[in-house]
Amino acid sequence: MVRCWYCGRPAVMKTGDEVYGQPALKERKFWVCDPCGARVGCHPGTEKPLGELAKEDLRILRSKAHKIMDRFRDLSGFSRSKAYRFLRESMTMTAEQCHIGMFNEEQCVEAMKHMLLYTEEVQAVNSNL
Numbered sequence: 001m002v003r004c005w006y007c008g009r010p011a012v013m014k015t016g017d018e019v020y021g022q023p024a025l026k027e028r029k030f031w032v033c034d035p036c037g038a039r040v041g042c043h044p045g046t047e048k049p050l051g052e053l054a055k056e057d058l059r060i061l062r063s064k065a066h067k068i069m070d071r072f073r074d075l076s077g078f079s080r081s082k083a084y085r086f087l088r089e090s091m092t093m094t095a096e097q098c099h100i101g102m103f104n105e106e107q108c109v110e111a112m113k114h115m116l117l118y119t120e121e122v123q124a125v126n127s128n129l
Helices: 016-020 056-076 080-091 105-127
Strands: 012-015 029-032 039-041
Touching: 012 016, 016 029, 056 080, 056 105, 080 105
Parallel strands: none
Antiparallel strands: 012 029, 029 039
């Protein structure tokens, strides 16, 4: 059972068309906490959540962190696993804890700062070559 980390209530499974009102998302599954509105998508074809349930503000931060992760990987040349290893070491987390889909607001901000600082340093070095 998936529980909401905001209110502790059990989440319910819904389809993407129920959550977003878009028939094209009918095949996608989401865990949703109806009382507080937190939700998380599932891995394709499963009921396994992609992370922890999140309200809108946290979903926006996680989305920004994922976009920064993509740019970070492009500039650094890191694989996904190496990029997460960088974050794990920078944030002193375990592999199980270090995933953007599991982060709270503060962790998202911290992760973005680490990645942005690194990419600024890479860009500075490259501009001096």
